[in-house]
């Protein structure tokens with residue numbers, strides 16, 4: 448690689464994408480340089496916004512020839528710092544790759560550009576009675592390419608799986624400028640390595656995803672949401688498992704602790720959702736072709752403190768308690784976000800233990816717990832802590848491993864957790880990942896420092 452001056456590189460990129468889509472001015476670059484949590488930021492040499500696969504390939508070639516590393520970025524809603532520059536890389540924004548292909552109702556599939564937002568694809572599929580099958584609170588900004596790169600989870604994993612289960616094909620540009628395109632979306636296609644599966648969850652270190660073939664799911668005609676006050680996480684878990692196993696229309700089983708509920712209520716000015724004080728809240732969402740309420744009500748036979756919404760506005764009002772908690776935490780400070788999974792039986796004890804661990808390591812720090820209870824996925828958020836002090840991260844992630852869990856449930860590793868990846872993956876697995884990275888990106892052009900720890 449030949450190091451070239453930034454002006455020269457900007458000129459080469461402008462000839463590919465047009466001068467309006469190469470941003471050199473610091474004020475124009477700024478929105479791309481800090482992540483959603485504000486914990487991770489850096490300076491980009493340039494921001495470049497290509498409009499199609501051929502332009503992405505040409506940008507990758509120009510950067511490789513100029514010796515300039517690249518950071519792919521979609522909606523910049525990732526929570527582990529993997530989509531923002533660190534050391535003057537070129538930031539490749541996919542926001543102009545937003546094309547939406549026509550929906551194939553027979554296959555229940557659609558091909559979309561990597562920069563299309565989740566909300567745009569949901570709206571595109573809805574008139575065909577179809578849905579993406581993955582849903583998350585950042586839907587208005589998160590892109591399909593970013594969701595593939597992070598193997599995003601969200602609230603419907605227990606019904607439809609995470610992003611990997613929804614990917615029927617991927618097109619991507621490798622570090623060498625080669626375009627891999629496998630978008631036929633055949634349900635059965637045993638012709639070698641699953642490259643789309645490999646790119647899913649690769650966090651931008653193996654290739655730049657440019658288009659995605661999505662396997663859609665039926666969109667339920669009727670939906671109902673219930674928010675329940677629970678006496679503890681044990682009880683919430685027992686109720687959640689009974690609903691998961693007994694009510695086929697269950698789409699989401701979410702929980703939040705009392706501290707999270709108090710914070711979101713004060714941030715968003717929301718009234719108490721149900722009467723009384725409760726240490727834990729359980730949100731249950733069901734969706735089906737027929738009214739799911741009778742089966743849900745029958746399954747919740749015990750008297751519970753509950754609010755139920757059947758109409759769209761009422762359902763959205765109940766979801767707001769759970770979905771706006773991320774925003775409430777962001778408004779309260781710069782959080783340490785530790786997204787982890789535990790085996791379901793270990794979860795209630797873990798919740799108590801993790802609170803004790805945090806207060807032992809950092810007295811005065813505030814711990815908030817919420818997440819996707821059906822998947823054993825807890826978002827441990829810690830406020831009132833120096834952003835650079837990672838003693839709490841270390842203690843929490845080691846506790847997760849002792850209890851048989853994973854250090855990342857759905858947000859990925861990014862730069863936030865590279866140090867701890869060896870806790871969840873064996874040296875042999877890390878060596879295999881490094882060998883794949885070296886084979887596809889021998890110069891280390893794509894997202895250096897993300898996902899794989901140095902020397903792994």
Ligand SMILES: Cc1cc2nc3c(=O)[nH]c(=O)nc-3n(C[C@H](O)[C@H](O)[C@H](O)COP(=O)(O)OP(=O)(O)OC[C@H]3O[C@@H](n4cnc5c(N)ncnc54)[C@H](O)[C@@H]3O)c2cc1C
Nearest residue numbers: 521522523524525529530590592593594596600601651656
């Ligand atoms: C309010 C809120 C709620 C959220 N809820 C959830 C949730 O329930 N479940 C969940 O899993 N996540 C959740 N997230 C996290 C985030 O939305 C997801 O990780 C999402 O998949 C990121 O998409 P993005 O387009 O914003 O990606 P970015 O943040 O831009 O990038 C994320 C990573 O993907 C890489 N990348 C992005 N685009 C491409 C591409 N085209 N090709 C190659 N690499 C690429 C980046 O380099 C980076 O490493 C939430 C975030 C917020 C702010």
